[in-house]
Amino acid sequence: MAEKKKSTWGYVAVWVVLVVLTVVTWVLGTKVKLGPYSLPASLGIAVVKTVLVAMFFMHLVEQRGTRRVVLPVSVLFLGLLLGVSLLEAMTRIRMARPDGIDEELEPKRPASTRTTPPGTGPEKPRWMGN
Amino acid sequence: MSTETSPWEEHFGSRENQSKAAQLGMWIFLGSEVLLFTNLFVGYAVYRYYYPDVFVEASKHLEVGWATVQTLLLVTSSLFVALAVHYIRQGRQFLTALVLLVAIGMGVGFLGIKGWEYWKHWTEGALPGEYYRLAELPEQGASLFFTLYFLLTGLHAVHMLVALGLLGWLVWGAVSGKYTAEYHIPVEVGGLYWHLVDVFWLFIYPLLYLVE
Amino acid sequence: MNPSAESSQPAVTYLNHETTVGSWLLTRDHKRIGVMFLVLVILALLLGGIFAMVLRIELLTPGPTIISAMTYNRMFTLHGVTMVWLFMIPAIPSAFGNFVLPIMLGAKDVAFPRLNLASVYIYVAGAALTLFGMLWSGADTGWTFYTPYSTTSPTAVTPILLGVFVIGFSTIITGLNFITTVHTLRAPGMHWSRIPLFVWALYGTSIIQVVATPVLGMVLLLVFFERVMGVGIFDPARGGDPVLFQHMFWFYSHPAVYIMVLPAMGVITEVVCAFSRKNIFGYKMIAASTFGIAFVGFFSWGHHMFVSGQSTFGSGFFGVLSMLVAIFTAIKIFNWVATMYGGSIELKVPLLYVLGFIFLLMFGGMTGVAVATTSLDVHWHDTYFIVAHFHYIMVGAVLMAFLAALHYWWPKMFGRVYPERWSFLAASTIIFGFIVTFLPQFLLGNLGMPRRYYQYPAELQWLNVLSTAGASLLAFGFSLIAVYLLWSLRYGAESTPNPWGSKGYEWHSGSPPAPHNFTEAPRFEREVHDYTVPEAPRVY
Numbered sequence: 040m041a042e043k044k045k046s047t048w049g050y051v052a053v054w055v056v057l058v059v060l061t062v063v064t065w066v067l068g069t070k071v072k073l074g075p076y077s078l079p080a081s082l083g084i085a086v087v088k089t090v091l092v093a094m095f096f097m098h099l100v101e102q103r104g105t106r107r108v109v110l111p112v113s114v115l116f117l118g119l120l121l122g123v124s125l126l127e128a129m130t131r132i133r134m135a136r137p138d139g140i141d142e143e144l145e146p147k148r149p150a151s152t153r154t155t156p157p158g159t160g161p162e163k164p165r166w167m168g169n
Numbered sequence: 170m171s172t173e174t175s176p177w178e179e180h181f182g183s184r185e186n187q188s189k190a191a192q193l194g195m196w197i198f199l200g201s202e203v204l205l206f207t208n209l210f211v212g213y214a215v216y217r218y219y220y221p222d223v224f225v226e227a228s229k230h231l232e233v234g235w236a237t238v239q240t241l242l243l244v245t246s247s248l249f250v251a252l253a254v255h256y257i258r259q260g261r262q263f264l265t266a267l268v269l270l271v272a273i274g275m276g277v278g279f280l281g282i283k284g285w286e287y288w289k290h291w292t293e294g295a296l297p298g299e300y301y302r303l304a305e306l307p308e309q310g311a312s313l314f315f316t317l318y319f320l321l322t323g324l325h326a327v328h329m330l331v332a333l334g335l336l337g338w339l340v341w342g343a344v345s346g347k348y349t350a351e352y353h354i355p356v357e358v359g360g361l362y363w364h365l366v367d368v369f370w371l372f373i374y375p376l377l378y379l380v381e
Numbered sequence: 382m383n384p385s386a387e388s389s390q391p392a393v394t395y396l397n398h399e400t401t402v403g404s405w406l407l408t409r410d411h412k413r414i415g416v417m418f419l420v421l422v423i424l425a426l427l428l429g430g431i432f433a434m435v436l437r438i439e440l441l442t443p444g445p446t447i448i449s450a451m452t453y454n455r456m457f458t459l460h461g462v463t464m465v466w467l468f469m470i471p472a473i474p475s476a477f478g479n480f481v482l483p484i485m486l487g488a489k490d491v492a493f494p495r496l497n498l499a500s501v502y503i504y505v506a507g508a509a510l511t512l513f514g515m516l517w518s519g520a521d522t523g524w525t526f527y528t529p530y531s532t533t534s535p536t537a538v539t540p541i542l543l544g545v546f547v548i549g550f551s552t553i554i555t556g557l558n559f560i561t562t563v564h565t566l567r568a569p570g571m572h573w574s575r576i577p578l579f580v581w582a583l584y585g586t587s588i589i590q591v592v593a594t595p596v597l598g599m600v601l602l603l604v605f606f607e608r609v610m611g612v613g614i615f616d617p618a619r620g621g622d623p624v625l626f627q628h629m630f631w632f633y634s635h636p637a638v639y640i641m642v643l644p645a646m647g648v649i650t651e652v653v654c655a656f657s658r659k660n661i662f663g664y665k666m667i668a669a670s671t672f673g674i675a676f677v678g679f680f681s682w683g684h685h686m687f688v689s690g691q692s693t694f695g696s697g698f699f700g701v702l703s704m705l706v707a708i709f710t711a712i713k714i715f716n717w718v719a720t721m722y723g724g725s726i727e728l729k730v731p732l733l734y735v736l737g738f739i740f741l742l743m744f745g746g747m748t749g750v751a752v753a754t755t756s757l758d759v760h761w762h763d764t765y766f767i768v769a770h771f772h773y774i775m776v777g778a779v780l781m782a783f784l785a786a787l788h789y790w791w792p793k794m795f796g797r798v799y800p801e802r803w804s805f806l807a808a809s810t811i812i813f814g815f816i817v818t819f820l821p822q823f824l825l826g827n828l829g830m831p832r833r834y835y836q837y838p839a840e841l842q843w844l845n846v847l848s849t850a851g852a853s854l855l856a857f858g859f860s861l862i863a864v865y866l867l868w869s870l871r872y873g874a875e876s877t878p879n880p881w882g883s884k885g886y887e888w889h890s891g892s893p894p895a896p897h898n899f900t901e902a903p904r905f906e907r908e909v910h911d912y913t914v915p916e917a918p919r920v921y
Binding site: 104105112113116119120123124126127128129130131132135136137138 | 560564592596617620621622624625628629632679680683690691692693694695698
């Protein structure tokens, strides 16, 4: 419970930074071509924006103890699944990748398991699967 | 939350404790929400690794300009929700309701733009999986991009709808005088949810719209 | 309150202060919610047990016995789905955890009682969807729902996926509630170093529940979308990667093993202390190893995928890290044994189950290290060796702990005593029956019998017959328990407030407890399970 009267201008300042960062992301992504650096740059900006939103809009700075660590911990677990799955995909032998074998690139599912796009064929109920 | 009884619950022992518990509960819930989105981000990472060029091309079929407007809308709505918490802590109920309504307006605007975008993809045939009809890009990879696009933005939109409902409920509570400078736990934790939905978009925006 | 009064039971308990059906269905009392979960998970155990018996009877002969191959596929799927999601995940946390955790902490209730009630109904809704799918046409994908088969199977996979998705929310709510309760509702004197180890175990479990369950929910939803709308996210024909499904699935489902096992270990810790009349040896190590298991459990999911096309690097990474789980488990086992050493052991039924637990967990854990070895797993993968291994953990360990908890807290929950001789007979039958059921399956797997197969070569029949005989013993043991427990509810002698003489904090309240657990605020002046000073346990 904040007893001291806080000004609204602090929030507005954070908002201004967020807007500037959004515009910077947009300019970097569409006007300045960063090539391979674009992903780290735009994600880095997104992280900075997230930290700002979490710290000031979500008042994480006021929180103590567990309430403070819950969200960062969940992000760590996101990173775990993302990192290890990606690492595994990167170290696979070529044949085990979905884009591995050239002739496999054509859709080859049996006709019985494929359905036509909507409006182009007889519809059948899908609720029990294909 | 029943209106006829006091919002302070006895089993917490103290009001501070109830407020703490509600905040902690919400933070844990937000943590689980992050993990709910995790699969989609992981899918995005792995498939972008497999099909980097297709993802760049497919991303050009999305409306970057409008997505930037959407980002600005969400960021600004977050400001207003933060202000709502700020005002209710001072007990200014009318101002709280007002800024929440502005935030709701922006959220609705966001969803409007999203709906228009979806309609454009529908006519273009840039659709997920077996509905994919875009001729200029290979189905391998591009259909996955649009699957992930629709799943990420769709899941986000569902969260937006829930969050909008939550804000509407908070407006009603603020107008009816349920929330005061002493008791405003729902505004605090409801605001947290809105900000989290905003944060998801902060990542969805560069990942889907600014691929190069 | 005077424990030595004529009728030792409090006049007003959580069971009799309101008795209408509505007072149960709309209750916010964590104890009643625990009891409702107990009834629900026991029904699920019964259902899953029936599926298991059908499977075992079918496997009596090498050829077709009583059901067709398709029915067999459905049976093992439904057995897995029921046992994992309807029984084992909620069994100890939602039933016993809900009942005992707030009392152990000296709280009047969990932090969010309404959410707690909602978790019951979410569970019921999910279970109803799953049952609906079972009755419609079942599912034949196995409980793992591997793509691409699960996206193309003609059976009713869809409602079962949705059912499991819904049950996930019940799990998340329980976890959220427990974490918040531990943080905010501890009574005065209950500082962090006094929290009972069962609560620590539930706390570790809750973290896994909150973190991992959403991942499962989302991946099942993706399969659902793929079935219903053909979004093709795991479809190799569109460039999708089925192995990615397995990553996401096991990111939940491996830690899910610890959702089942950690609370079981918590129960064991409580029971070991109570019947050895000693405080736990190595309190801090047991609490720390709980988190060690929870943490390492998140780094080992890929050991389910050694033959899936996963990279060699991935297999090595996951294989090595999986073995670390054994270290933390061993810490616990050594501490339990060290607690019993030199204690004044009283062999009651709960302790008998604990002994069974320790033996079976060792067996399951050691074979676990063996199958975490990549080269060995290639031979054993998808054979009965794996089936036997995880049944040793999930049935041998978790079910033993469930039964230990049931027998240990039965007087606490219902204020009745069950007949001791019958319970010893049942416990011995179950432990013996379990070993007879699953030991032959290790041999079957090593001889090359694949899991989930309808038929097998005739020379493997004697082992299968042995296994089915053991399963019948198990069924007999469970029926016995059902009979005497139901009997004791009505005709059993009234229990004293603390029939085991336990110093566990949960015995501070009456048996059965009062509607708000305590008639006066409990004080925690002693360490949990501190038997050093001879003093009558005090009931608040």
